[in-house]
Amino acid sequence: MALLARARELEVAGRDIVHMEVGEPDFATPTAIQQAGIQALQEQKTHYTPATGLPALRQAISHYYQSRYGVAVAAERILITPGASGALQLVIALLADAGETVVLTDPGYPCNRNVVQCLAAKPVTVACGIGEQAALDAQLFEQSVAGPVAALLLASPSNPTGDILDLETLAELERWVSGRGGALVVDEIYQGLEYGQASRTVCSLNNPDIYVINSFSKFFGMTGWRVGWLVAPEQTVADLDKLAQNLFLAASTPAQHAALAAFLPDTLDELERRRRIFQQRRDYLRPALEQLGFKMLSVPRGAFYLYADCSAFSDDSMRFCDEMLEQIGVAVTPGVDFGQQQASRRVRFAYTTSLERLQEGIKRLSGYLSGSQ
Numbered sequence: 001m002a003l004l005a006r007a008r009e010l011e012v013a014g015r016d017i018v019h020m021e022v023g024e025p026d027f028a029t030p031t032a033i034q035q036a037g038i039q040a041l042q043e044q045k046t047h048y049t050p051a052t053g054l055p056a057l058r059q060a061i062s063h064y065y066q067s068r069y070g071v072a073v074a075a076e077r078i079l080i081t082p083g084a085s086g087a088l089q090l091v092i093a094l095l096a097d098a099g100e101t102v103v104l105t106d107p108g109y110p111c112n113r114n115v116v117q118c119l120a121a122k123p124v125t126v127a128c129g130i131g132e133q134a135a136l137d138a139q140l141f142e143q144s145v146a147g148p149v150a151a152l153l154l155a156s157p158s159n160p161t162g163d164i165l166d167l168e169t170l171a172e173l174e175r176w177v178s179g180r181g182g183a184l185v186v187d188e189i190y191q192g193l194e195y196g197q198a199s200r201t202v203c204s205l206n207n208p209d210i211y212v213i214n215s216f217s218k219f220f221g222m223t224g225w226r227v228g229w230l231v232a233p234e235q236t237v238a239d240l241d242k243l244a245q246n247l248f249l250a251a252s253t254p255a256q257h258a259a260l261a262a263f264l265p266d267t268l269d270e271l272e273r274r275r276r277i278f279q280q281r282r283d284y285l286r287p288a289l290e291q292l293g294f295k296m297l298s299v300p301r302g303a304f305y306l307y308a309d310c311s312a313f314s315d316d317s318m319r320f321c322d323e324m325l326e327q328i329g330v331a332v333t334p335g336v337d338f339g340q341q342q343a344s345r346r347v348r349f350a351y352t353t354s355l356e357r358l359q360e361g362i363k364r365l366s367g368y369l370s371g372s373q
């Protein structure tokens with residue numbers, strides 16, 4: 001965020017910045033969703049919804065699980081939240097009392113740790129492999145984590161690696177965490193943005209004890225609207241309802257109405273077209289960065305990130321990112337945002353800008369790095 005702020009500052013001062021740090025799609029919210037939002041406002045749909053969300057939207061998400069993934073998820077188990085962020089707060093508040101352990105991955109989404117800490121629980125991060133070396137198995141957690149566990153939080157596809165966990169691994173990890181007295185929480189916010197493989201959901205395991213976080217932010221292109229959801233075990237919904245009433249009352253009402261249009265066939269076609277554009281960008285950027293000397297830690301199969309080793313150029317990724325921004329106007333996120341594991345040798349490239357801009361970024365990097373190698 002500090003880097004983004006600096007990049008914006010430079011832009012105001014007239015510099016041209018290639019943004020490869022931004023964790024949100026560059027595309028506009030699909031037209032049908034925008035129009036549904038405008039209509040909701042015109043029809044005065046501006047009062048609170050129930051804290052669990054607009055019933056029609058809970059139903060629409062349930063249908064989406066059925067039609068896209070062939071899995072039955074009852075609408076009563078789905079709570080609408082202010083983004084995945086709201087779902088994360090609800091689930092951690094529900095599962096972890098003060099001092100209890102919540103297991104997270106390193107690298108991982110930085111806010112997870114902060115939310116766990118805010119709620120007075122104890123984040124325990126486990127250094128995980130990346131890509132084919134992901135080795136995210138129960139044995140790793142068994143060896144790395146002592147004592148009882150309130151929750152294990154994983155993301156698939158992941159930020160910052162783009163890795164996808166297979167369903168067998170998730171089932172194994174659920175057995176591990178329930179053996180330690182806790183619950184598995186899977187953040188599927190990048191669902192729909194998979195490349196070279198079908199989109200999946202952990203709901204297909206039909207394990208009613210697994211919590212699933214999701215959002216309209218990324219695949220559906222609605223970051224600023226603030227709508228997400230949580231799939232939770234039926235017996236926890238009443239407590240989650242109370243927590244939602246106290247934490248945020250409800251997600252934005254017009255935004256929830258707008259989100260109903262996310263599942264229209266034309267919207268889904270448009271989103272699929274965008275997914276293919278992300279894939280083209282990934283397929284361009286990965287080899288281009290490798291040619292420059294960045295070592296790719298995996299072939300990301302999802303999200304819109306490439307997590308790379310930059311040690312050919314620097315052992316201080318924070319400084320390296322600052323210098324790239326100041327000197328050539330290329331904004332990239334340093335690894336320290338995502339954990340501690342070799343973070344000073346890692347950077348995250350987001351392909352949330354056009355192919356032309358990515359090419360411009362590579363051109364600038366090429367000139368700059370040939371001097372520093």
Ligand SMILES: Cc1ncc(COP(=O)(O)O)c(C=O)c1O
Pocket residue numbers: 023082083084085086109155158159187189214215216217223227228
């Ligand atoms: C893994 C992950 N989870 C959750 C979020 C929060 O998303 P939102 O609250 O916009 O749905 C993000 C945002 O970048 C993310 O990368």
